[in-house]
Structures are given as structure tokens and as C-alpha cells.
Amino acid sequence: MIKIWSMKKNEDQASKKKPKTSAAQIRVQKDLTELDLPSTMKTNFPDPADLLNFTLTITPDEGMYKGGAFVFQFNINSNYPHEPPKVKCTQTIYHPNVDLEGNVCLNILREDWKPVLNLNSVMVGLQYLFLEPNADDPLNKEAAEELKRNREQFLYNVKTTMRGGALKGTQYAKVTA
């Protein structure tokens, strides 16, 4: 066998034994403890010992969704950050980029995810969807078309559904405080 050990002798730092904490765990610890969130976003850990499953509540202080509290479920698997976190909206909301099942159309959650991105970027990206709903990348097609066609009507629909109203046969969740 080659004598690898002789090569090691010259390195003092690297020769120390490493902890058994998984790379995904360390990375999540780093991401979470360095979160720099504005007052409009808050994380909640149902089990504080479990860093991989938590919710994020976004309460936009401007824009069309002002006054609502939108809750997203985050699930991070052991392949993070190779794979993006799984994020779903837990409420039925009227939004061009969120469908009625809570799926979110945010590029960095799927096709543009990179391991250099972190939880902070995802959270900021989500908040941006509420400030600037994007009608060109729709997941709720009707909402997107309404936004393009008639902004006033769209705004009215947003307000109605945020209060827990029904629209075209769909019952929406009450998200206002």
C-alpha cells in the first residue's frame, strides 16, 4: 500500500477528527443562524430540535397583498444543498404564481437552484412574489390573466380572497389578521 500517512504528518489542522454532524445539518445550521430577515418574515419551528422542517410566515407591509399573513412549509432533505428545499404554501390563496394546492413557481426552487444559494435567498424570493406577482410565469392561470387584463378587478379578487371569500367556486383561506 502507498504510505499516505507520511503525507499527512505535515498537515496539522486537517488531521483533527471531524464531528459526525452531516454536511446538510451543518449547512442548515449555518443558513438558519445567519438568516437576515426583515420584520415582515418570521420562521416557526414546531419542534425546535428539528431544523429541517419549519414554516415561514410572510406578512407583506406593502403591495397588493398587504395585510395578509402567508404561511409556507419548508422541508429540507439530507441532500441539501445539492437539492433545493421543498416549499409549499399551506393556505389556499389567490396568486398568479401559487396554485390552489400550494405549489409555488419560483425559479430558484426548481430550475435555477444552485448549492451556493441559501435559505435566505429562497425566503427573500418568496416575499418578492407578494410584492411583484408575475403574470408571465403563471401557476394559477386565471389569476394571471386577471392581473394582465384588469388590474383593478385582480386587486379586488385579492382582497376578497384574503378575507376568506369564495371566487368562481373556490373557497379561499382567510389570511388577514
Add this chain to the structure above:
Amino acid sequence: MAAAVAINGNASSGDWEGRYYHVDQILDRPGPRTDPSFLAGDEVKDFLRNKCKILVIGAGGLGCEILANLALSGFKDIHVIDMDTIDISNLNRQFLFRQKDVGHSKANVAAEFIMNRVPGVKVTPYFGKIQDKDEDYYLQFNLVICGLDSVEARRWINATLVNMVDPENPESLKPLIDGGTEGFKGQARVILPTVTSCYECSLDMLNKPTAFPICTIANTPRLPEHCIEWASVLEWPRVHGDKKMDTDNPEHIQWLYQIALHRAQEFKIEGVTYSLTQGVVKNIIPAIASTNAIIAASCCNEAFKIATSSAAYLNNYFMLIGTDGVYSYTFEHEKRDDCPVCGGESLDITLSKDWTVERLIEILVERQDIQVKKPSLSSPGKQIYFQAPPQLEEATRPNLEKKVSELVADGGEITVTATTLPFNLSLRVKYT
């Protein structure tokens, strides 16, 4: 020829005259590039054929080739792990398997085949997951070769082997040879845990899996793949709720196929088939037997050189690109200081048994050599103190008053992260 006969007489029983004639051309005399510690002749042959224990992870496309190559180059104590069973679609390239073997364990069948075909070679199979085995298991080997198809399994074995390195025990450092193929492309690399760059260091080089924007899938499908993704990403959870999709379950694939096909007809898209559905949801990339053969050969070549020191080994990354002609490139992939597995700082720290977590944090902040601000601390599987987010800070705040010795055992590890650290710092705690 006469010389070869005499030398072969020393090898283990079951060897016949001239069995290793060609391999012995390399082992009987040093060459211009052999390591100075190379002991030509009987000793190295005895090590290779009677002492060296090698682990092969994966008995699939690469694994079959690797097992055959190792057995034929004189490794005689080979272990193999694979959690999969043989599928009919494997038979075109996984040549240790026959039609009658479909449904059986890859590891078991491969081991049986090699032992029948190559006399004197012992192959010990394990039909299960690499995660079932602990450090003691991995410690028994001299070398590990991987022929895996999953990033997750590679990250696991890499982290396990890096973590296993014990500064007091040279035997704990196990060279890892990793092979991988994807269509006409492939790579082989040598990882000396904690010495060279590790698998995690190069995670950012990976191609990201093809993902389509979810809005395209939902509204403007143009490709058969869009329809299949629609069925698996959006329709499955909508219809089946929390029931998990099992990509190995033919009924599930059949359901996805029907849904995708219906969607495709609606949008006048052609090309949704059962096998494409399976390919998309399982993220199958067509495997090419000749790519596997080249990469497996390269891996076994490295295993042979490392086990015998008969020639300089790969430093440390070989890539093969066979998509347009044949191109290969070898380079030294550098270790990353901020690698979460092998990078970061590490420090031995001696504390009094009565010191609190708060005191430990003060000590860390004051230390000139680490310059850490606002550190967050955890031990494996347990948070000690988190600076943020507020809820976790509050939940862990009571620990500030506790003694470190109540939370972490003597010789235990604490992972420290902070914005000022490139990645993390690991502390090995000793108490006085």
C-alpha cells in the same frame, strides 16, 4: 518465462503456472516512476493476493466491471455492497447477470459469478444499504472503490470515510476511488480523505438535474417530459395526498403514464411512453457499457497502483468526455477550505468541567486565532446555542447557563458556525 514460474510458486494456493505472468511484469521490478517504498517481488504480491481487502460499493454497471477487473488483476479478498435487485433492463451491460437472475440481489449474484469464474477469489456480498454498516465495518478494508449512481450515497460514504480518519491511527485513512458515468461522459478520482479534495469539495461541479419551470409544466407543456412532470409533480400529490410515490412500483408508474399520456393528447404532444415516464421520474440517464468499461478500468488501475505502489497514482481527477470524439482531461481538484465535510477549522479545546456554555462562547470570541463573532453551537443531533432565528435563540438560551460538560461528553465534538467563519469550526472538547 522461467522466472515467472518460480515467482508464481509463492502466490496463494489455487494459482497455476503463469497465472499472473502479465501482472507480474509490473510487480517484479521497479520502473522509472515507481514509489521509492515499492518492494518489488514477493512481498508486494503477497500483500495484493493474500492480505489486501478491498470494498466495492455498487454492483451495477460500473460495479460488475470493477469486480471482474479486480478479480483478474489479483485482488483475492473482495467485498461488495449493493441494495438493488437485478432488473431485466440491466442485462445489456451488467454482464455478471443472466435472465434467470432477474429479481435477485445484485451483490449476491455478482459475488457468486466471480467466485465461480475466477478460482481462488473470495467475494463477500452484502445485500443492503451502505448506511447499514458502521465505522468498524469500513475500518477492515485497505481500499474502497465506488461505482454508484447516486449523489446521496457518494456524499454519505465520503463523509463517513473523512470522519473516520483518526489522527492517532494511520490505518483509519482509507483511500476512496470514485467512478461515475453519465451517458458518454465519465469520471474517476482518487480521494485520500483529509489529504486531498473530497467528494463534497466538488459538489458544485455537478450538473444540476434537469428541472423544468413549474409554470411551464402547469400551463404551456411542449415536451413529453413536461407532461410526465405534470403527472408526477402536480397531479400525484393532488390526487393521492400524502401517499408517497414509489418510482419502483409499476402500478405507480402506470398511473403516471396514463395521466401524462392523457395530458399529452390534450396538448397534441407526441412521445409519452411507459419507458420515458419511468426514465423521467427516476431520472434515468441512458447508461453506456463502453463508458462504464473505461471508467471501471481506470478505477481498478488506480486501486492496483495504490495497493502495490508500483506506479504513481492519479492526482486526483480524471474526466472522460466521449460525446464528441474521445477527450479526456486530468487535473488536481483542490481541497476547499470551506468544505462542510473536510474543510473548516478544527481545534482542540480544554475546558474546566464547571464552565458554562456562555463562558465557552466568551472564550471563542476572545481567541485571537479564530476571530469568531456571534457563534452558534451544536453537537451532533443537538443544538447547544443558536444566535438566530429568534425562536431558536429563545429555545436554546437556557443552555447558556448550563455546564458544557452536561451537554457534551469528554472527547465530544461541537460544531461552531458564524458569519465570520468561512464554513464551520469543529471543537474537540477535553475536560480538566
